[in-house]
Amino acid sequence: MTSTDGSVPSSAPSPSSAQATPQTAARPAASPRAAHDGAPPFLLAPFDRRTWRAYGFLWLALLLAPFALAYSLITVSFMAGVAVTVVGLFVAGGVLLGARGWGSMYRRMAVRYLGVEIAEPAPRTPRKGFWRRLGGMLGDATAWRALLYMFVTFPLAIAGFVVSTVFLAVALGGMTHWFWSGWLPLQQAHDGTWHRGASFGTDWFVDTPARQLLLVAAGVILFYLWPQFQALFVGLFRLLAVGLLSPTRASLRVAYAERARAVTVEDADERLRRIERDLHDGTQAHLVAVAMQIGEARELLRDGAGGAGAGVDTAELAAVLETAHSSTKDTLAELRELARGIRPPALDAGLAVALETLAARAALPVRVHAVGLEGADLPPSVTAISYFAVAELVANATKHARASGVDVVAGVEPVADAATGAAVRALVLRVHDDGVGGAAVRAPDPSGRGSGLAGLTDRLSGVDGTLGVVSPVGGPTVITVTIPLPAPAARR
Structure with a gap:
């Protein structure tokens, strides 16, 4: 049974019932974001593992900062010195590409110690031709951004380590002064009396129980303020790591386009x-x-x-x-x-007619509900890949899901763009079956089996499409195909 009047029977999935979970392989990754679970509670912050991991990061950053600064300055100065030669520029390009290794090391440090999620930049592809190869080496944006990170984090590493360590040392010293002050040397005040303990000014010594308790309270306060001040510098490191060590949106788009082209070919x-x-x-x-x-x-x-x-x-x-x-x-x-x-x-008559023809020839009952496709003006590539996607999903339901029927809901809806968050028009296809469930996008095994949904995900990437799968064991299964549509002006 087919229908194109827009009515959806109760067995068909509603738009909200199929929450698409786009596969990362099918779209370019969004801009990197901090993946840490927020700041720890104030009262637990000094004892939280994240606080101490961040402090360990400041130690490592301080130890590496002089070498990183030296490498960045040597790279720039060497490149300027051999700019008049050609062979020297190749050597300088090799030194510059070494900054990629530094960037990779700092990226792993940020992921491990700061809890930041940063995508790996696209691997460098050597170009063919003498001048193109040289230009690709000297113009490697990933290497230059890593070099900039190494340069600008030098003063930040020193300031962050010094401030954090001073806060921690003073706080711990104040809290334990009552214990170790007995080993301090005697000091004479102006009135001739002798005192043993920390002195503030010339005549105020912490050597009475009341003053010891006051210093302990001050140490506790500084101990709880320490993670807050350290978080300021750690936050700057996070911002710089995400901003300079992650791939740019343009490079992600290029890598995604190259992969989509390869999949299409x-x-x-x-x-x-x-x-x-x-x-x-x-x-x-x-x-x-x-x-x-x-x-x-x-x-x-x-x-x-x-x-x-x-x-x-x-x-x-x-x-x-x-x-x-x-x-x-x-x-x-x-x-x-x-x-x-x-x-x-049947595609010449439109996607709705083609889906009806597909449903009529299917091996099990297929109900098609086309909503607003008549005047949608879909590009031919989108129409063709949508038809074959539904055909493959119906075939999967017939062969693997042991379903008694399939509902196909097709329509043009506004969806949020993964990169910008803005609403864009998209063709949305939801294929619902009442089978046994358990469907998932799996990489094919060596024999080639299990690659159905993975192959469909790759084919959809050729038109920026995504595949969402909701298939609990026992069913039902809802598979959502979302293909963004170009603006009408872009197709004219």
């Missing part, structure tokens, strides 16, 4: 290989059989016309021609199936 190559295999193993074999049957009929006619016997055996000739005719019809049917697999003719 591989998918097209695989489709051509499948068509070639079907033509060779099926249609070609049938055509050879037809040719042989026509040749047999020709031999019968030749023997009957030239022989001295009873002439042509019409019954045998009719049987041969009937077989040839039947084989020809089978071959035409196979060719139609192949042509339909390349691009179904």
Whole structure:
């Protein structure tokens, strides 16, 4: 049963029932963000592991800062010194690319000690050609940004370590002064009296119980303020790490476009290989059989016309021609199936009609609910990949889910862009089945099995599409395909 009036039966999933979970492989990653669980509670902050990990980071940053600063200054000065040469620029480019290693080390430190989630930059791809290779080395944005991080964090590492360590040392010293002050040397005040303990000014000594208790209270206060002041410097390190050590949005887009292009080329190559295999193993074999049957009929006619016997055996000739005719019809049917697999003719009438045709030919009941597709003006690439995505999902429900029926809801809806958060128009397809559930996007095993949804995710990446899967064990399964649509002006 199909419907295009926009009505959705109770068995069809509502838009809110299928929460899409886009696979990271299908879209470029969003800008890096802090992944720590917020600041620890004030009363627990001095004892929290995150506080002490951050303090350990300041130690490491201080130890590495002089070497990082020296490397950055040597790189820039060496590059300026050999700028008049060509071979020297290649050496300078190699030194510059070494900053990628520094950036990787600092990135791992930020992830481990500061709880920051930072995406890895795209690997460097050497360019072909002498000048293009040189330009790619000297213009490596990831290396330059890592070099800038190494330079600007030098004063920050010193200031952060000194402030944090002074706060911690003074706080611990104040809280324990009552214990170790007995080993301090005696000091004489202006009035001639002798005192043993910390002195503030010339005549105020912490050597009475009341003053010891006051100093302990001051130490406790500083101990609780220590994580707050340390967090200021750690926050700056987080911002610099995310801003300078993460890939830029442009580089993510380029890497994503290259991957999507590779997936599209591989998918097209695989489709051509499948068509070639079907033509060779099926249609070609049938055509050879037809040719042989026509040749047999020709031999019968030749023997009957030239022989001295009873002439042509019409019954045998009719049987041969009937077989040839039947084989020809089978071959035409196979060719139609192949042509339909390349691009179904129903797509010329729109996606809604194509989905209805797909539902009519499915092996189990499929109900199509098309909402607002008539005037959507979908690009041909989006229409084709949407049709084949639904076809594959229906086939999966038939073969693996043991479902008794499938609902397909298709419509154009506003969705939030993953990169900017702005609302954009998108074609949303929700395929709902009442099968056994347990569907998930899994990497294919060495035999190639288990790659259905993963392969569909890769194909959708060619049009910036995403795949969301909600499939608890026991069912039902809701798979959501979301394909952003270009603005109408962009398609004209």
